[in-house]
Amino acid sequence: xxxHNNFYSGKKVLITGGLGFIGLNVSQRLLxxxxxxxxxxxxxxxxxxxxxxxxxxxxxxxxxxxRDEEKVERVVxxxxxxxxxAGKSGAADSNKTPxxxxxxxxxxxxxxxxxxxxxxxxxxxxxxxxxxVYGKPLYLPVDEKHPLAxxxxxxxxxxxxxxxxxxxxxxxxLKATVLRISNPYxxxxxxxxxxxxxxxxxxxxxxxxxxxxxxxxxxxxxxYLYIDDLVIALLRAASVPESRGRIYNIGDGxxxxxxxxxxxxxxxxxxxxxxxxxxxxEYMAIETGDYLSDxxxxxxxxxxxxxxxxxEGIKRTVVSYQ
Amino acid sequence: xxxHNNFYSGKKVLITGGLGFIGLNVSQRLLxxxxxxxxxxxxxxxxxxxxxxxxxxxxxxxxxxxRDEEKVERVVxxxxxxxxxAGKSGAADSNKTPxxxxxxxxxxxxxxxxxxxxxxxxxxxxxxxxxxVYGKPLYLPVDEKHPLAxxxxxxxxxxxxxxxxxxxxxxxxLKATVLRISNPYxxxxxxxxxxxxxxxxxxxxxxxxxxxxxxxxxxxxxxYLYIDDLVIALLRAASVPESRGRIYNIGDGxxxxxxxxxxxxxxxxxxxxxxxxxxxxEYMAIETGDYLSDxxxxxxxxxxxxxxxxxEGIKRTVVSYQ
Numbered sequence: 001x002x003x004h005n006n007f008y009s010g011k012k013v014l015i016t017g018g019l020g021f022i023g024l025n026v027s028q029r030l031l032x033x034x035x036x037x038x039x040x041x042x043x044x045x046x047x048x049x050x051x052x053x054x055x056x057x058x059x060x061x062x063x064x065x066x067r068d069e070e071k072v073e074r075v076v077x078x079x080x081x082x083x084x085x086a087g088k089s090g091a092a093d094s095n096k097t098p099x100x101x102x103x104x105x106x107x108x109x110x111x112x113x114x115x116x117x118x119x120x121x122x123x124x125x126x127x128x129x130x131x132x133v134y135g136k137p138l139y140l141p142v143d144e145k146h147p148l149a150x151x152x153x154x155x156x157x158x159x160x161x162x163x164x165x166x167x168x169x170x171x172x173x174l175k176a177t178v179l180r181i182s183n184p185y186x187x188x189x190x191x192x193x194x195x196x197x198x199x200x201x202x203x204x205x206x207x208x209x210x211x212x213x214x215x216x217x218x219x220x221x222x223x224y225l226y227i228d229d230l231v232i233a234l235l236r237a238a239s240v241p242e243s244r245g246r247i248y249n250i251g252d253g254x255x256x257x258x259x260x261x262x263x264x265x266x267x268x269x270x271x272x273x274x275x276x277x278x279x280x281x282e283y284m285a286i287e288t289g290d291y292l293s294d295x296x297x298x299x300x301x302x303x304x305x306x307x308x309x310x311x312e313g314i315k316r317t318v319v320s321y322q
Numbered sequence: 323x324x325x326h327n328n329f330y331s332g333k334k335v336l337i338t339g340g341l342g343f344i345g346l347n348v349s350q351r352l353l354x355x356x357x358x359x360x361x362x363x364x365x366x367x368x369x370x371x372x373x374x375x376x377x378x379x380x381x382x383x384x385x386x387x388x389r390d391e392e393k394v395e396r397v398v399x400x401x402x403x404x405x406x407x408a409g410k411s412g413a414a415d416s417n418k419t420p421x422x423x424x425x426x427x428x429x430x431x432x433x434x435x436x437x438x439x440x441x442x443x444x445x446x447x448x449x450x451x452x453x454x455v456y457g458k459p460l461y462l463p464v465d466e467k468h469p470l471a472x473x474x475x476x477x478x479x480x481x482x483x484x485x486x487x488x489x490x491x492x493x494x495x496l497k498a499t500v501l502r503i504s505n506p507y508x509x510x511x512x513x514x515x516x517x518x519x520x521x522x523x524x525x526x527x528x529x530x531x532x533x534x535x536x537x538x539x540x541x542x543x544x545x546y547l548y549i550d551d552l553v554i555a556l557l558r559a560a561s562v563p564e565s566r567g568r569i570y571n572i573g574d575g576x577x578x579x580x581x582x583x584x585x586x587x588x589x590x591x592x593x594x595x596x597x598x599x600x601x602x603x604e605y606m607a608i609e610t611g612d613y614l615s616d617x618x619x620x621x622x623x624x625x626x627x628x629x630x631x632x633x634e635g636i637k638r639t640v641v642s643y644q
Contacts, residue, residue, distance in 0.1 A: 159485070
C-alpha cells in the first residue's frame, strides 16, 4: 500500500460510522499512513479492547447521529475525504421496521450530503453500498451492469443512497464513488451491539466452542472479503481520480459455500460444531442464492485485487478472537 | 374499454392523490365503469369546475396526507384496488429540498404500504413511476432493461418507491404493478396549485394568449401521452393478472420536440406565442435529452396501445381550457 502514503499523509479524513468493524479497520490503516482522522459515530463501545484503545488515542471522536444536522455540519467542514460508512445494517430487520430503516439510512445520508453541499462541496466521498442491490443474481459472476432488483427495504435504501451520492457528485461538485461490497470479515471489532456479518459470527461461535447454525444445507456460495482487502479498496476509491462518479463491485471474486465457511471456522478454531436448521421464513423470503462478484472494473480502474486467501483470512480472524 | 366493465363494476377502488390531474381522470372513468371510488388527497381544490363537481358528487373523499398513518389505515381497509398516485412532483424542486421530497414520497408511500400489509395484504396496487428513473437515455427507444441512473432526488425516490411496491408484493402478498410513465397531458384539472406537466402548461399559456417559454432551441424530443391512454394503461395494470410484480413503460412511443409541441399548442389555440430563453442551470443540470418509450412489453402483457394522436390530443385539451 505504499502508493497511498503520499495521498493520505497529513490528509483530513472523516469516517462516519467510524467505530464499527469496517470503520475501525480503516482508521487504523489511515493512522499508519499519517492521516488526521475524525470519526463520527452514534455510540461509543463500552468494552474497549487494547487495539481499540490504541486507535481511540489517536483520532478525534464525535459522538452524534448522522441525522443530527448541526453536529454533522460541524464535523464535515474542512475534511478532505469522507468514508461514509454510517448506517443501520440488517436486511431482514429492515423488512420488519421499514420506516426506521428509511429514517436512519436515507434521511441520515441525505443529512450528511446536504451538510457537504452547504459547507464542503469539493469533498471526496466514498459510500459502501451492498451487493444486495442486485437481488437474486441472474448470472454469475455479477458485474455492475447486472439488473437491480433489491429484495429488502435495506437494499432498496442502499440503492437510493448510492443514487444520492452520484446525484450530489453531478449537481453539487462532490467527488463521489460507490462500492458494492460483498461479505466482509476479519479481525478488529468495536464490541457488543455491533453487526459484523455472517463470517465473523461463524468464527466467533467456533472460537467460543458454540455451534454454528446453518439454514438448510448451507450450500449457497457467497463472496467473503477479508477486511484488509476492503480497506485497500476504500482507500483506493478515494485516491484514484478515475473513480469519480463510478460504481465498483468489491468482493473476493471467489465463491465459498456457507458450509465450507463453517467447516473452516471450526477447523481453524479447533472447536465448535455445526448444526443445520430449517430456513426461517423471513430469511428464506430474501435469500438470494449463490453470489459471486465480477471485480474486473475495480481491478482495471482502481488497480485493486484481493490478496487474502480465505483459509488464511479465517485463521487470522480466529487468532484475533483468541 | 368494454373489457374493463366486468372487472371494475361494483369494485371498491382507492385513488391516493386522487384530486390531481391523473387521479380525477381515473375517477371519472371508474365511475363510468360502475366502481365504488374513494379518493385520498391532502387538499381539496378551492375552484371547483363543473366536471370536477360532477365527479365529487359520486365519490367518497378523504382529505388526509399519505403520511397520516391512522387515516391511511382507515381508508385502505376493504379496498380491492389502489391506484397509488399520491406524491410530490418536481425534479428540479427535489434537488433543492431533498429531505422534504424524501418525507413526502418515501415515507408517505411506505406508510401506505405498511397500512396495506397490516389491514389489506391481498390488495391490488398500481404505482405510476416516471421515465426519469432511466436518466439520460443511452439508446432510444428506452425499454425496461435500460440502466437506471436517476439524475434528481425525485427520480431516485421514484425508484425507491417502485422497489417498495415490488418488495411488498414478494414479501407480504400485495399484488403490485409499476408503470414508468412519460409525459402525460390532457383535459381535466383540479385547479390552482396542482402540477400538470409541461404539455398542459404550454397549452394553458397558448389558450390564455401568453407566450410559451422554451429553454434553448426546444429541439429535445419527448414522449407525450394523452391522459385517456394513460387511464386505460392504469386500469389494465390492475385488471390483467399477468402484470403482477412487473414494470411497464407507458408512453405514446412517438417522439415530439418541445418546439413542435409549442407550435401545435399555438396553432390549436389560435393565439399565444413562443419565446426562447437560455437554459437555467438547475434545469440544464437534470436535462435528459431526447426520450422515447419502448412500449412493446405493455403492448404484449396489457394488450395496451396509445390511441390518441398528438394533434388531436392537443386540440381536445385546448377545447377543455376554452
